[in-house]
Amino acid sequence: MTSPLRFITFSRTTLVLLLLGFSSGLPLALTSGTLQAWMTVENIDLKTIGFFSMVGQAYVFKFLWAPMMDRYSLPFTGRRRGWLAACQLLLIVLIAMMATVNPNSGLLLLALLAVAVAFCSASQDIVFDAWKTDVLSAQERGNGAALTVLGYRLAMLVSGGIALWLADRYIGWHNVYFLMAGLMSLGLLGTLLAKEPEQTIAAPLSLRHAVVDPLKDFFTRNNTWLMITLIIFYKLGDAFAGALSTSFLIRGLGFSAGDVGLVNKSLGLVATIIGALYGGALMRKWSLYKALMIFGIAQALSNLAYWLLTVIPSHLWSMGSAVFIENLCGGMGTAAAVALLMSLCNRRFSATQFALLSALSAMGRVYVGPIAGWLVESWHWSGFYAFTVLASLPGLLLLRAAKTSLLKLADTPHFTPRCHYAVAYSLTTKGFLLGALLATLGLITMLITYLCNLPELSLTEPLLRFGVIVAVIATVVGVTLDILSREKAA
Incomplete structure (x- = not known):
């Protein structure tokens, strides 16, 4: 059987993709499976452990603050690498802080730190994904995706199975989190080795443009x-x-x-x-x-x-x-x-x-x-x-x-704009964004009321359910319009 490694060209970019993929995958288990295991060993009740899974919502809703990272650049190491370095430094500090907390006596602090780690990790993913998209050519994307998965999965093994084994047999939970904080420095090495895109890409002119223009660009395309x-x-x-x-x-x-x-x-x-x-x-x-x-x-x-x-x-x-x-x-x-x-x-x-x-x-x-x-x-x-x-x-x-649309993407980097049902498409897009906003508000309200030990609001669950329903209906209508538009163009 031919080794899959034969197809990889070992280069600086290969090393960067592996290191940044590792840095991207490492924090995930530390706020999910590994943290749940630690809390289980400390005899935290199952309801609380189950609710801690909510901290991972940052990975789903990261698009809400992504425009800021498109619009603004930090004053060092370039448009993408500056944000990468900032996120990685924060992750090192926050994971080390988690190592100092006892789940039995500092559960609220541990929850807040886990939310902060998930937020910084999701932010790191935003910039890493953008960097890959900017740097890799169409021919390199398959291998780029594979190398990212390789680094990501290895990191999940380290912060998951190996971390559990070390905590149980040798160094304990607190030292394991200190060790994971140290391993995040591999991401900083990847950031230092990463290159900026050869073609300079202009940033959006304002935060408003950074929010509106990407959505307008995407939602006005054909299909x-x-x-x-x-x-x-x-x-x-x-x-x-x-x-x-x-x-x-x-x-x-x-x-x-x-x-x-x-x-x-x-x-x-x-x-x-x-x-x-x-x-x-x-x-x-x-x-x-x-x-x-x-x-x-x-x-x-x-x-x-x-x-x-x-x-x-x-x-x-x-x-x-x-x-x-x-x-x-x-x-x-x-x-x-x-x-x-x-x-x-x-x-x-x-x-x-x-x-x-x-x-x-x-x-x-x-x-x-x-x-x-x-x-x-x-x-x-x-x-x-x-x-x-x-x-x-x-x-x-x-x-x-x-x-047809996917084959066109291979022939040209330009996206085909739609030219039918403009009003219906506009209403559909607004409905989808409204549904996503309502669902997000419902989740945020649920998280705040739990962490602050407040009475559960009667509107939280209906808000979440209604937001999801509105987003689903808008998506079905949008697909129908795409099909009708294609038939009309034909």
């Missing part, structure tokens, strides 16, 4: 809503399959937690890295559309490996095979999906537009959990994993519908 739904649905089946995979292997099949941790985390990580690297290599030869379609079909069919586990006797080798196949194909799909996001960004507004698009792509991963649990209770594991294959079909159908 915008088709692309939005494609981004949301492309990895939806994969997100469903992974949402409860650990619970499935332990409760559904009866494997021990140790075996599942070894196979699902370690082998799954290796498979994802190999998939991302091979996916990036193949994308050097294939068009973006071809890669998205083949990898999309592969990641849909790979879910059948989990379904097969529900109908055959359970063995360690069969679990390992299923985990490897599913993560291998998922890694390929991830490399293609990241390249798609980069190709849809105008380099003048790359920070804001990539933040918006990556937030849309994260919606499936973030919100399928409760739905997955309900489906398992209703259909059992075999029915659920058969459903995950069907859940991949809308993304593939949307991809086929977007074929």
Whole structure:
């Protein structure tokens, strides 16, 4: 078998992508899985631990402050690298501060620090994604996405599984967080080695332009809503399959937690890295559309490996095979999906537009959990994993519908403006932004009332639900308008 590393050209840019990918992935587990484990060991109640998952909302709503990072530059190291260095320095300090807090006596302070870490980490992602979009050519994006996934996954292994092992066996939780703060310095090294784009890209003239112009540029393109739904649905089946995979292997099949941790985390990580690297290599030869379609079909069919586990006797080798196949194909799909996001960004507004698009792509991963649990209770594991294959079909159908637009992206860096139904499109865009704003206000209100121990407001849940409904309706209307516009143009 040919090594996937053969397809990587080792260079300064390769090293930077690995280091910044590592720096991007390291803080995630420190505010989610690793922090939950620490709180569990300290006997914090489950309701509080569950609510701590809300700190990760910064990764979904990072597009709200991305315009500021497009508009303004810090007075050192360049437009992108200045923000990168600032975010990384803050992360080093904040993670070290988390190491000094006892969860039992300083829970509120720990929550505030976790929110601050998630905010700075999401901000670092904004600038890193913008830097990749600005620096990498269309031919380099597949390998760039693969290298980013490699660094990101290695960091998640370090701040997740290895951090838990070190905390439990050797140095304790406080010293583990001090160690993770020190490892963030690798990101600073990547920032120092990073180069600014060869072509100077003018920043927006004002903060208003930084907010309005990226949205106007994106939402006035041909097939915008088709692309939005494609981004949301492309990895939806994969997100469903992974949402409860650990619970499935332990409760559904009866494997021990140790075996599942070894196979699902370690082998799954290796498979994802190999998939991302091979996916990036193949994308050097294939068009973006071809890669998205083949990898999309592969990641849909790979879910059948989990379904097969529900109908055959359970063995360690069969679990390992299923985990490897599913993560291998998922890694390929991830490399293609990241390249798609980069190709849809105008380099003048790359920070804001990539933040918006990556937030849309994260919606499936973030919100399928409760739905997955309900489906398992209703259909059992075999029915659920058969459903995950069907859940991949809308993304593939949307991809086929977007074929013409995606092939045009390969021929020209310019985006085709729409020329039909101007009023209807304008109302649809405003409705979508209104829904997103209402949902954001609902989440922020929920977080503030909990952290400050205030009575829950009666409007919080309806505000969140109504915002999501409005955004979904606007998206459906937008896709319909895209289809009607294409038929009218034909």
